[in-house]
Amino acid sequence: MRTPLIAGNWKMHGQTTENKVRLQEIVLGAKNLSQLEFAVFPPFVYLTESESLLKDAVNVRLGAQTVSEYANGAYTGDVSAGMLADVGCTYVIIGHSERRAYHHTTNKQVAKKCEAAFSAGLIPIVCVGETLDELERELTLTVVQEQLEVVLQLKDNCANFSQLVVAYEPVWAIGSGKSANPSQVQEVLAAIRLQIARKDEKLAQMVRILYGGSVKPSNTAELFAMPDADGVLVGGASLDAKQFIEIGRLWNK
Numbered sequence: 001m002r003t004p005l006i007a008g009n010w011k012m013h014g015q016t017t018e019n020k021v022r023l024q025e026i027v028l029g030a031k032n033l034s035q036l037e038f039a040v041f042p043p044f045v046y047l048t049e050s051e052s053l054l055k056d057a058v059n060v061r062l063g064a065q066t067v068s069e070y071a072n073g074a075y076t077g078d079v080s081a082g083m084l085a086d087v088g089c090t091y092v093i094i095g096h097s098e099r100r101a102y103h104h105t106t107n108k109q110v111a112k113k114c115e116a117a118f119s120a121g122l123i124p125i126v127c128v129g130e131t132l133d134e135l136e137r138e139l140t141l142t143v144v145q146e147q148l149e150v151v152l153q154l155k156d157n158c159a160n161f162s163q164l165v166v167a168y169e170p171v172w173a174i175g176s177g178k179s180a181n182p183s184q185v186q187e188v189l190a191a192i193r194l195q196i197a198r199k200d201e202k203l204a205q206m207v208r209i210l211y212g213g214s215v216k217p218s219n220t221a222e223l224f225a226m227p228d229a230d231g232v233l234v235g236g237a238s239l240d241a242k243q244f245i246e247i248g249r250l251w252n253k
């Protein structure tokens with residue numbers, strides 16, 4: 001059984017006071033939705049205090065928005081997987097399209113970051129997805145498969161690889177208010193599961209696959225209806241605790 005995951009990527013938003021209010025509301029709301037797992041991804045500097053605000057939470061985990069591929073060293077501004085584990089992270093988002101676009105993260109680096117995450121005992125949420133131009137050139141599956149392939153190659157070298165989470169996020173649907181058409185999404189999610197199954201059938205049944213890109217309460221039901229969706233990665237709507245919990249409530253139906 002794959003536990004549904006409702007993940008909230010806060011990106012570069014929030015400060016101490018509003019974070020506290022938001023987290024308290026999330027912890028309270030999540031309690032009544034015990035079949036689900038929630039995860040929040042505050043900016044690095046707020047991880048430690050978020051961890052202490054989550055200490056009584058039963059089903060809300062902490063995660064980071066990116067991680068270095070290196071264990072330690074002279075990498076100014078970077079944060080290692082070991083450090084994230086040390087401050088209480090369970091998850092880390094890797095290869096988000098904003099990191100790929102603004103920080104030029106390559107597929108190869110995504111794989112290295114995943115390896116670093118697994119060796120520190122973190123669970124990577126690997127983001128894959130096509131740009132608008134790639135969509136229009138009908139390259140969605142090619143791009144997504146290429147992005148995933150490098151990660152799947154780690155399968156025999158990483159302990160707990162079956163905990164991997166893949167998030168399909170069409171780049172053009174992120175923050176645009178335009179969520180992808182459900183049948184299109186399901187087609188990609190199924191292709192992702194098939195790609196994993198070709199390597200390992202059992203693994204394909206264990207890996208959770210999320211959808212992300214303008215997820216909000218009003219489109220949750222149609223995403224939930226997709227057989228291969230195991231949850232969502234929410235950006236904008238996760239900054240509003242009520243909406244974030246409402247997405248979970250609709251997923252729980």
Ligand code: PGA
Binds near residue numbers: 009169235
């Ligand atoms: P959005 O962001 O929900 O604001 O579109 C999703 C994401 O970037 O993970």
